Structure formats: C-alpha cells, structure tokens
Amino acid sequence: MINEALREIRRGTAEIIDEARLETLLKNYFEKGETYTVKAGFDPTAPDLHLGHTVLLQKLSVFQKYGGRIQFLIGDFTAQIGDPTGKSETRKKLLPAQVQENAQSYKDQVFKILDPEKTTVVFNADWLNALGSAGILELTTTFNVARMLERDDFDKRHKAGIAISISEFLYPLLQGYDSVHLQSDIEIGGTDQKFNLLMGRHLQRVYETGKEQAVLMMPILEGLDGVQKMSKSLGNYIAVADAPNDMYGKILSISDALMWRYYELLSAKSLNEIDELKTGVENGSLHPKKVKEALAVEITARFHSHESAEAAREEFERVHAQSEMPSEMDEFSLTGPIWVAKALVDCGLSPSTSQSRREIKQGSVKIDQNKLSDEQLQLEAGEYVLQVGKRKFARLKVTQ
C-alpha cells in the first residue's frame, strides 16, 4: 500500500529532495492516520490556467489520496515583485478586487482536479504585509548575495549583463518565508522553482520551526511545439478554459514523442496501462493516432464532459479528416455589396485587407467550399460560408 502510494507520487517527478521525510509522512498516515500539509504556490496575475499548471495539480490530487492537505497559496503579495524565473518583466500592481477575482477564477478551474474538502486556499499578503520592514530586514540577514547569485537565472542574467532588481532578491526569501508561516511538510513546484523551494527548507531551519519541508519538483511541461515550456506568452499552450473542440484539436496536434510525455504527466491512467499502449504502438498493433485520440478525449473530458469530448472528436474527424464544414461557426451579418477582402476582415478571419488579398492569392480562401481566385469579388446579397485555411470559418449573411 505504502509502496504503491510512493510509486504514484514519484511518477513523472524531476527530483525529490528529502525522500526519507516523504516516506515518514506517508508511513504516519498509513499507520496512524496523521495528515500532513502540501504547499503549492500560484501567481494571481495569470488566472488562465493551462495544462502546464495542471501537472502540479495532478500531483496534488495524488497527495490528497494519501493523506495530504493542500495549502493552495495565492501569491498576491509576491506578485508585486514578480518571480524572476524566465523573462523579467515589470509587474503591474494588482488591486485587491482583481486579486479576489483572479482567486475565484483559480478556484473554479482548480477544483475540477482537486478535492475542495482537502484544500485550503491562502493568500500570502495576509502574513507578509504583517511582516513589516523589521521583519523583512531580519529575513534578508538570513542569506547573502553570493549565494543568491548562485541561482541559475540570476547567474545567467548577471553574466549576460541583464538588469536584476534588488526586489527580485526578495522573491525567493518571501516564498521561503511562506513555508515558515504555513509550517508546510512538503512543497511542490516546477524544476525552475528549485532555488525557491530549497529556500523554504533553509528558512524553516533558520526560524527553528522544527521541520524542514520535503521538496518535490515536477518537470516543466513542453508546449505544443514540444521544445519550449508551455506558456501563455509563447502561445504554445492549452488552456484549461479552452473550448472542447480547441482543446481536443490542440492535443491531437502534438508530436507522437510529446504524446508520451503528456501521458506521463497529465493522464490519470496508471503507469501499467501506459506501458501497454507503448508496447502496442511499437509492435504495430495500435495506431499512434488512436492512442493520441484517447489522450485528447481523456483530457478534454476532464475539463468539460465526456459527451463534449466525444463530440469534439467527431467534429474533428468531420472537419479535418473528411474536410467537411464544422457544424457550428460564428455568424455575421453585413450590408452589401461588399468587397470580399473587407468581408473577411469584418468576420474576424483576417486582420487586414492586405492580409486577405495575400491569402486569396495563395488560394487559401474558400467560399461555400469553392476556392476563390478573384480578389476583386464583390459579395451580393445572400448567405455565404467563408473559410480561410483549414480551420477558420464564418457564416456570412449579406443584406442589401
């Protein structure tokens, strides 16, 4: 029993620090029914969760199965600094109302995976504001610049001559202090969070809390391109809030190699089941597309419903495999006669008439399934189905 739990917890992890402590916590749960706390921090500036975030959530839900109480931390205070990880950009200060709104949006999305009964949502401004300048000052004495600069991205930026703001040094310290305040037993995060996660251990020791959190790091999920991490700013993401059709289509577009990665990190299928699928594909008894379809349906169903996932699959087959028209598309009504390039812009299929003309020249524009070659075409009154490329459609009604 405990071994099975450990195996599920280890699945897909990049690194676990202090496994002994993890085992002790589980042992206490299985033998004495003692629960423990698992902390995970999220930034309130980006309430649009994507599948990359759900890797952590998936893992948190595993902990919930084995006695973990989740401390779902919303970093409303630290968001004022901005985690130095990755690109540095100046953050805008969020108004309390916005934070509340974003937090609510988090809850809506997160509880599709997590059990709300075993989750506590906390805001770090609650205790970090109370820390005061004396408290901050004390916090800064626990660490030094040389060690701070050991952090990989600080080091890179320092050497590359890219600005590092002093406030950014505070970020890891404050995140670590959260663990002190919350008395966390375990903290989980992405591998890019290693430095910050270890800071939690360091500060728990310095502040003599009597425990040092175990740290579990999940790998960063690759985005649709399979190379860069999934992120909204790179545009290679699948949002939790994506419509079923989009979500399904995006998952189906990933490469075969990446599919296995997604299986490991996102699927609720057991490791044994996944191994069977792999063997099937390798010996040719299973078509890779079928396996990918199964993944796409599973993930889509998780955030929507099984019915809408199945509907998305059928829709996809119809539109892409058999190149028929989608059953639903946006409808527009315009007064005519209207130049076709302009109509494409008005229907949101093209950003400018110049772009429309280029697309017509390339033969990517279709009207009622027929390729359009005359870029001067005026649309008279009537109903048309406009199409740009394979997947942008609009139904247009032209009135006199």
Add this chain to the structure above:
RNA sequence: GGUGAGAUACUCAAGUGGCCAACGAGGGCAGACUGUAAAUCUGCUGAUUUUUAUCUUCGAAGGUUCGAAUCCUUCUCUCACCA
C-alpha cells in the same frame, strides 16, 4: 558621480545618407503532402481596392539635407568599467 557602449518589426539580429517596408534566423499564417492542427517541402509575414502606387514605422522630441534607421542636439531607458 565619471567614462564608454547600446536601443531596429512578435523575438533575436543585419543595416553608418538615396538601390530600405528595411538582409538573415526563429516564431506565426498559408499551400502541397499526411493518421493529425505532427514531420517535410514551398510561399507569405506594416497598412491601404492608387498595389511596378501611396501612407506609417528603426527608443522620444527637435534639427541639418532635394533626400535620414543612418548625420547633429536634447531627453528617456539599458549595460560595462572606474569611483
């Protein structure tokens, strides 16, 4: 505080008076092909029904010039070295 270097399109990056709407790479979009929105190959990638044209754009504002991304002045920001 001093000295020097730099800021070019979504990103990186070339361009040092007219051949510049601006090389190249990445990204994005499209076409062909395919089990797929994958891979590969090819084209396009500031705007505008003047399309062998016009207008806007090379950190900001002025200036020199027939003509400025390019020269000058001031400003803003970034970095490096020195203090």
